[in-house]
Amino acid sequence: MTRVFNFSAGPAALPQSVLERAQKEMLDWNKSGMCVMEMSHRGKEFMSIAEKAEADLRELMGIPSNYKVMFLQGGASSQFAMVPINLLRGKSSADYINTGAWSKKAIAEAKRYCDVNVAATTEDTKFTTVPTQDQLSLNSGAAYVHYTPNETIGGVEFSYSPDTGDVPLVADMSSTILSRPIDVSKYGVIYAGAQKNVGPAGITIVIVRDDLIGNPITSAPAMFDYKVHAENDSMYNTPPTYSWYIAGLVFEWLKEKGGLSGMAEINKRKAEKLYAAIDGSDFYANPVEKVSRSWMNVPFTLANPDLDPKFLEEAKAQGLVTLKGHRSVGGMRASIYNAMPEEGIDTLVSFMADFEKRNG
Numbered sequence: 111m112t113r114v115f116n117f118s119a120g121p122a123a124l125p126q127s128v129l130e131r132a133q134k135e136m137l138d139w140n141k142s143g144m145c146v147m148e149m150s151h152r153g154k155e156f157m158s159i160a161e162k163a164e165a166d167l168r169e170l171m172g173i174p175s176n177y178k179v180m181f182l183q184g185g186a187s188s189q190f191a192m193v194p195i196n197l198l199r200g201k202s203s204a205d206y207i208n209t210g211a212w213s214k215k216a217i218a219e220a221k222r223y224c225d226v227n228v229a230a231t232t233e234d235t236k237f238t239t240v241p242t243q244d245q246l247s248l249n250s251g252a253a254y255v256h257y258t259p260n261e262t263i264g265g266v267e268f269s270y271s272p273d274t275g276d277v278p279l280v281a282d283m284s285s286t287i288l289s290r291p292i293d294v295s296k297y298g299v300i301y302a303g304a305q306k307n308v309g310p311a312g313i314t315i316v317i318v319r320d321d322l323i324g325n326p327i328t329s330a331p332a333m334f335d336y337k338v339h340a341e342n343d344s345m346y347n348t349p350p351t352y353s354w355y356i357a358g359l360v361f362e363w364l365k366e367k368g369g370l371s372g373m374a375e376i377n378k379r380k381a382e383k384l385y386a387a388i389d390g391s392d393f394y395a396n397p398v399e400k401v402s403r404s405w406m407n408v409p410f411t412l413a414n415p416d417l418d419p420k421f422l423e424e425a426k427a428q429g430l431v432t433l434k435g436h437r438s439v440g441g442m443r444a445s446i447y448n449a450m451p452e453e454g455i456d457t458l459v460s461f462m463a464d465f466e467k468r469n470g
């Protein structure tokens with residue numbers, strides 16, 4: 111068996127030890143005689159899996175007790191609607207920071223429910239920067255402020271969390287959750303689709319401060335009401351049980367790795383190695399300003415784009431796959447989430463140097 115280094119932006123690589131454990135437990139989870147996929151979500155076996163996953167996530171992120179943790183369906187894209195549906199609470203406008211493709215999608219969805227004030231946009235830099243705190247025109251009457259700490263496509267990441275005073279801060283952390291420690295108490299809502307840095311597709315983590323739950327717009331479907339999910343421990347309907355279980359295994363793996371501060375050290379080192387390789391050559395380029403470079407998604411271009419297909423083909427032959435950039439950006443993109451081992455970065459960096467030598 112040969113495992114590749116998979117640089118996919120999502121669904122993305124999972125830690126090999128997690129997959130091996132799932133394989134071992136496939137037919138018989140913990141002497142239950144059942145696969146986790148076959149268990150009732152209300153049975154004691156699955157309840158114990160669900161509770162352990164939540165407890166481990168709370169420990170890893172240091173989630174205060176006045177926050178609810180929910181494991182939902184519908185992806186981050188459903189949160190683009192659930193956030194205004196639940197957080198407007200009688201107000202008519204919300205502030206959004208626009209730093210790229212995912213911010214834009216969140217803004218478009220919010221416009222169905224409220225007036226959107228774009229508090230800052232970096233479109234004039236082609237989304238290669240992040241606004242500073244001074245550049246944010248925040249409205250004190252806004253129901254909340256929404257931002258995207260890491261833009262998966264553009265590869266820009268906030269190096270700070272915006273100060274929004276008493277207005278709740280909402281973050282789409284789909285591609286950065288669990289990559290480094292954060293102070294959860296600064297946020298009203300944190301949400302993330304799992305398929306980048308947590309587990310399989312099909313589950314979405316939503317962390318909401320208690321006081322923001324319970325006042326949705328009147329026509330809100332039950333499935334889009336945070337209160338319904340919070341009161342039912344994310345089991346109002348059948349949750350994606352297997353994805354929840356795998357996410358739990360990933361949380362255990364993260365704890366073994368030294369938690370989020372341990373992970374942050376590794377992630378920083380991995381990203382620095384790759385950016386150094388790009389910056390140290392005239393053959394490769396990354397357009398993002400240095401302070402706003404993502405630790406998770408690293409887009410880069412070749413000086414001669416005609417070589418792109420050859421680069422991808424030769425990389426693949428060396429077990430370096432899914433490096434093709436997003437169609438809107440072109441070039442390459444290496445997504446280097448928690449599960450990408452440092453060895454994958456080293457292999458990519460030496461391939462890049464070798465390719466340049468032969469083609470530069």
Ligand SMILES: *Cc1c(COP(=O)(O)O)cnc(C)c1O
Pocket residue numbers: 120184185186187188212258260261262282283284285303304306
């Ligand atoms: C992938 C991604 C999304 C969309 O997630 P889905 O789970 O497919 O809805 C939203 N925001 C960001 C930042 C993403 O990376």
